[in-house]
Amino acid sequence: MDDRKKQIKTMNAAETLLGRQIKVKTVLNEQMEGRPKHSSFRIIKISHIKEILSVEQEKKDYANIGYIHLDGVKNREMEAMRGFSEQVSKMGVGVSKEGQDIFYALSKTLPCRWSKDTIIVMDEVYITPPYGVEDCKSNHTTSLARVKKVLEGERKRLNIK
Known part of the structure; x- marks a missing residue:
């Protein structure tokens, strides 16, 4: 597998594991694992990563994301812009x-x-x-x-x- 495909595969795996506790294995068989309820990070060259695993069980009971009414979002944006314009005009x-x-x-x-x-x-x-x-x-x-x-x-x- 060439480096570019490996990078894409690694990035896709990283996106699905975002916010989870993970274990990383390097090509030198070194293992790194985060601690529960702690934020930490390490910078590792993608070419040194052999495997990324989730330590947690995958949850199947995610709540469905509801429909977002774009009209409401646009109205909030327009209101915020009006408020911002009003603040600027007072300066x-x-x-x-x-x-x-x-x-x-x-x-x-x-x-x-x-x-x-x-x-x-x-x-x-x-x-x-x-x-x-x-x-x-x-x-x-x-x-x-x-x-x-x-x-x-x-x-x-x-x-x-």
Whole structure:
């Protein structure tokens, strides 16, 4: 048997024995065996392996694998991607830690997004660095007053002066 066929046969045997306690015999008649409930490994050249045996009895009572609904898997994937996209959109690029902390605090109660290094709240109020109450700008006085009040409270809570 040539080396390539021997490698394929050995790899197929290894796949069927994955997770089991095995005994390995080498071409030098050396035997190696794993211990129950312990993980161990040895690196052995395939050309040195003579035989691989399972120490355990083969189980015949494996549970059948149920049908996997791909629609459910796709929905979970889309939900995870949406969540990831939302997390990424909340990260400011090139902003200070203080600015990011303020953004996270504001976004818990008000809809916020980034536009470069500016926090845009409710699509009406713009907060520029260093993200103080005096850095808020808007043409909507009621929204501006509300955001300033929330920002002032969050800065106190975060101990930012």
